Amino acid sequence: MKGQRPLAAEQIGEGNIPHLKNLQSDYDHLAEQLDRRGVDAAAVLKKVSGFTVAIPSWGTGRGGTRFAKFPIAGEPTNIHEKLQDCAVIQQLCAITPRVSPHFPWDKVSDYVALREEADDLGLGFDAVNSNTFQDQPGQAHTYANGSLSSTDAGARALAVEHNIECIEIGRQIGSRDLTVWVGDGTNFPGQQDLGKQLDRYLDSAAQIYSALPDGWRMLLEHKMFEPAFYSTVISDWGSSILAAQELGPKAKCLVDLGHHAPNVNIEQIVARLHRFGKLGGFHFNDSKYGDDDLDSGSINPHQLFLVFNELIEAELEPRNGFDPAYMIDQSHNVTDPIESILSSAEAIAQCYTKALLVDRGALHEAQRTNDTMMAFQVLRRAYSVDVGPIIAMARVNAGGAYDPIGAYRQSEWRLRKAQERRSVGLGAGIV
Amino acid sequence: MKGQRPLAAEQIGEGNIPHLKNLQSDYDHLAEQLDRRGVDAAAVLKKVSGFTVAIPSWGTGRGGTRFAKFPIAGEPTNIHEKLQDCAVIQQLCAITPRVSPHFPWDKVSDYVALREEADDLGLGFDAVNSNTFQDQPGQAHTYANGSLSSTDAGARALAVEHNIECIEIGRQIGSRDLTVWVGDGTNFPGQQDLGKQLDRYLDSAAQIYSALPDGWRMLLEHKMFEPAFYSTVISDWGSSILAAQELGPKAKCLVDLGHHAPNVNIEQIVARLHRFGKLGGFHFNDSKYGDDDLDSGSINPHQLFLVFNELIEAELEPRNGFDPAYMIDQSHNVTDPIESILSSAEAIAQCYTKALLVDRGALHEAQRTNDTMMAFQVLRRAYSVDVGPIIAMARVNAGGAYDPIGAYRQSEWRLRKAQERRSVGLGAGIV
């Protein structure tokens, strides 16, 4: 550990002490239960200990809606403060060692220094996110009519240039993925030619693609609606994969769990993207209605488990490769963002762990023989397990807190920051 | 006409002249067609001439999403400029003589003067809208945890007080309805006790209700989601009507067309609210996904026609009374708001007119005899009619423009205002 961490490691360790005996007892009993089913808990623990998910830099601040934003005292207002909060999260949960930055929101003058700053905090950088859905003050061409797909060649060029700049920044901070999500679309039937709008998007995207260094990927993120409310250019996984096919092998598809039509079977989309060699990564969150950006696993944790079930299958049957990027992407409108990310990272790890517990042999045999009930029972048996002891053991072993939220509250981090950081204004509300 | 109108009436009249002959010819031919079906075009024209819908003051400015707002030069930034724009709309389309204000957004120091100002512009005021979904600078109690249903008695009292103040303002400006929509709800399972949250809402609402003057109504507006994304206190028409029942006879339900679950039969909800004596009014708009606040009739005009079909039935069979308030409530993110309102008011008038053309006798007979195909054909026959000539005739007769958007463009109103009005900043985007 090179640098100075925001929380005192000893305090975390001391806070764990009263829980260690019970943790060991719970873990041992679970290991015994799993052993009866032929599952080696130690092997699972090892895999879980290697699991990580990236934090979005913007997720460390309070989010809001077009109606309002209710800030909290002590929330971060620049990338340096955001990194500090991310370091707190990583210290406590030990599965979030990377931060996914967003530009221009996280712009600084010296990216080499930024990388060192992160490194000192025990953090690295994950996929870089470009932003062509907002105009910046003094911007030469507006994105009001779209960015990569705009009819305005100037706006397209600006958007392409910005993405290429994001790649350049990414090189300096150690990223290897560029995530491209655009707000382009229409609010009225007829507003744009739906075919030519995609042509323009693909033409612009190809220019970005050609600037990708070796070993980089371009992750295309689809979304059904919002901010455009009649159509969006990359509206669904079908549009996304066809675009990725046209762009080339470095282009992959990124699945945000909240960007789909109601009722859609997202785990099957994951399986389809893998089947056709284009599964690139995830933006984890949960939702009940639209792109609600709620905390991962708070609404439908079973769906999250089923997604991981497909991912484990994909890992076992890699076809043309399996290397998805895992990121959280949520909007923390009513909670302390640090607590929400801690809770979400745990929920994601739980679903991953449960998916590891699935008796693959029994599942495949039940599938082969059309023993539908038994196939489902195999999944349910894994899903029903309380995997808390495994995850807590992995966390404590890695220096994290037995009870991350409890330890965070005890640290009074936010209270201290409320005294140090400048306050954030009320969100105006755009209705 | 007492005051000075923003556009020159003569110019509108002159602009109509080249179209009048064709209008008469189109109207005459339509009247002949309708006559063959036993419909008296003159009677329809008379009813259409009396139809009006209110404009939301906030709808005269550009709207946006949590991601961005793209302002246009010359958009209004205070109630006085908004009233001017509303007057332009009313001059051109002649069916929007009332403005629905929103507080505190439209706050002024002298409401008697405001009423006169509106009156001079040929405008009156419709339902007053309260706002307890945003905190105002320096507000004593935050609405971050809800307003009328907050666990914080101070926040509840503040929200009640604000609504009562809205009623008081409404009395001064000549309103008779208070529309109450709250952002209260939850983003997490367990965040609040769903029963007690409603109890608190009802308790607060009863305090507002008791402050209603005679002849006033309290319009409860339900919404499924946004800004709350797990539950909302008044989430659907069921919650709304039960609340209205508990409050008393002055409480009615307001239907916003974009506030429902996917696939829901909104026209039947209208029929249900009327059946149980609680239909209070409408917020017209259109949507494809959620509360998209798109222009009325731009996505599913047939649904809007079916809503008006229920309204005409309700008027013929008033049961316990029929007096709904009609308002537009849209977010104009990509168009000039004046053009969107002109287009939307026309779309609403079209659907109303088509519903008037339904052969009620034939419909009821087909319903009675279960001649399903014929019942549907009666509706289709009315829906298929191009009612443009009737609406244009009513408009021209009332001093409006034959081609409202064309006349508006020719007036160069926005261009002139762009030089006079202060510019609006970029919407920050709250993600």
Next chain:
Amino acid sequence: MKGQRPLAAEQIGEGNIPHLKNLQSDYDHLAEQLDRRGVDAAAVLKKVSGFTVAIPSWGTGRGGTRFAKFPIAGEPTNIHEKLQDCAVIQQLCAITPRVSPHFPWDKVSDYVALREEADDLGLGFDAVNSNTFQDQPGQAHTYANGSLSSTDAGARALAVEHNIECIEIGRQIGSRDLTVWVGDGTNFPGQQDLGKQLDRYLDSAAQIYSALPDGWRMLLEHKMFEPAFYSTVISDWGSSILAAQELGPKAKCLVDLGHHAPNVNIEQIVARLHRFGKLGGFHFNDSKYGDDDLDSGSINPHQLFLVFNELIEAELEPRNGFDPAYMIDQSHNVTDPIESILSSAEAIAQCYTKALLVDRGALHEAQRTNDTMMAFQVLRRAYSVDVGPIIAMARVNAGGAYDPIGAYRQSEWRLRKAQERRSVGLGAGIV
């Protein structure tokens, strides 16, 4: 135990023996874990031991779709065989002691004898279900245009009469609830007057209501669509509760989990129905798209948990009473129905048990103080528990099988019935 049970009780007991030691160990460890949280496992076990859910008689046969039905050898073809299968289920899982019959499907000549037959099998009868969505051969008036809401007075009278007959049958077999679900609705806009159709429904329903004996309830079951695809008479909980209010205190609302619009918050509907004194019961199942009638807890078990969370809250805060009827209502298209019901009853019991584990004091305190994260964590903590040992302990204590599906397979019940029972024809498919 009065009568002859289908399976040998000794065999079930013997099958349990190898598992008892592990069960005790798992239970003890769970009890210790819960004790640390201040939860008394023994008290939970006691409540779980008293929990029951009724089986639908029709659910013991293979279901299908309009496209096809794929029967299995040995499925029951009359109420006597269905009761036998239900007895098998109850022997194995011990929480399904009642059967909900459906008429005319389960018609017999002697209902007193039927009740004795059930009693001998260890079964009682739950809510009686009427059927006015199908025509029976030789029926005097068709339900093609609706039943309780038909424009045909003869059809309405027939439907009323049938429901009253169902009540009479129910009296003889020991029921106390009548569940009324109708297929009435429309497939075309205009097909019926939506207000008058409800008037007729209410008029017919009032006739049935007036025939209810003391202590009986009439459970109104709403459904958004299918078999009618434009509108349904009792389409949502709003229509249902307003109808129940008009009918009187014996009328209550029944919630089928699959009968709602996409995305709807069903647990809040449960809370609303309780808040207004009209929560009557449940048809448990799960669904991903529409009324899929999938196995309970197979798609979204977290939602089922949240429903039970509301039920536990309602029990603690009974307001005007709390006595909901719990029934399974599923369509077993691809599994052995006995296995699906065993699996579903267990899933329901799991969610009930998890809801019992919620730390109500901590939850209410977090709600009171708007500690949203902690409120949610209280729910998550309960949901994460593997309650299998408690349910298995309750089941084994009551004479059921440690592993119900395993024991069922070992019994070769279906194989034996396949040799005894007459075979069912292929479902024709109605497209």
Next chain:
Amino acid sequence: MKGQRPLAAEQIGEGNIPHLKNLQSDYDHLAEQLDRRGVDAAAVLKKVSGFTVAIPSWGTGRGGTRFAKFPIAGEPTNIHEKLQDCAVIQQLCAITPRVSPHFPWDKVSDYVALREEADDLGLGFDAVNSNTFQDQPGQAHTYANGSLSSTDAGARALAVEHNIECIEIGRQIGSRDLTVWVGDGTNFPGQQDLGKQLDRYLDSAAQIYSALPDGWRMLLEHKMFEPAFYSTVISDWGSSILAAQELGPKAKCLVDLGHHAPNVNIEQIVARLHRFGKLGGFHFNDSKYGDDDLDSGSINPHQLFLVFNELIEAELEPRNGFDPAYMIDQSHNVTDPIESILSSAEAIAQCYTKALLVDRGALHEAQRTNDTMMAFQVLRRAYSVDVGPIIAMARVNAGGAYDPIGAYRQSEWRLRKAQERRSVGLGAGIV
């Protein structure tokens, strides 16, 4: 006209006479209106006169749901009677000259004779539909666990063989398209490996593909759910187009308007399929909830117009070709199927005609300059036109009836058939 038509042509002609004068007057006035907008009515009339849509043979009988089917007297029970009804439809509306058959439902011993029989009735055959979603009596391998994607090699072989047989039949009756829709999918998470299930589907489909004669196409029809309720093999356009890509150039995608997730932008899917060279055809119908199979244009005619708007754009910008097959696919549960098809064919023709009226030059210019309001107004202007006179003129010119449903009723066709044809039993209802 070679053969004997079911209705007397003279009677149709005589029935038209009283309407001809008004029709001419309406047409002339419309032509004048269109002329003012620069549209040549005669050119539109010519295009409309060439427009056709195929009838599904199964759509001539009453449909139903899993709950019930309510037959009508005189409905057809074999392909010969179905062809007669189709001939009646074609005589009356003159835009449905082809029938899309379904096997084994339409099996006969002599297909050469069947083709002649159709030809004598003025009919040809359109796409052949295979059926592997039902088991036929005595079938060697069940489709209970899927057909083309079954784990059972025997079932897969049978399904492949059946499709190849359908091609062979198609050759004999003059078809050139095979439509493949399968009910394959799952009802439980885990029931099948989602990747391998698609592999098997693709393997089977490739065998069928390789049997396609030159000039034939294989139309893949996707569907989100039903009869499978957790996942379907070809669930959406993404799965469909990827499958079509793998199969080869003869494989195209068929869009059924009712087979999508809620809220999905179907017209954009049409544009996407065209953009990527895989738009194969349509199954027209309408829906409000799921695959409701309601009459075309009865719920959302504006959406149907927007679909045709994309089709006209596609025709103008053919990229890699444009030759979609148009078929109706509806379930007529509550109407006389002949009337529903007449009404639906007219609704489809209306939307096609309105799309022809769109001022493409003005639209494209508005799109180019981001004049969003004007782009939308161009569409609205076309949509608002009552195109009835053009369609009626085309129909009457082609020997059809001015008022098809009226003429049909006057013919008493169904009444006569009710006396001749054998009656259909009540649908059993599979719940």
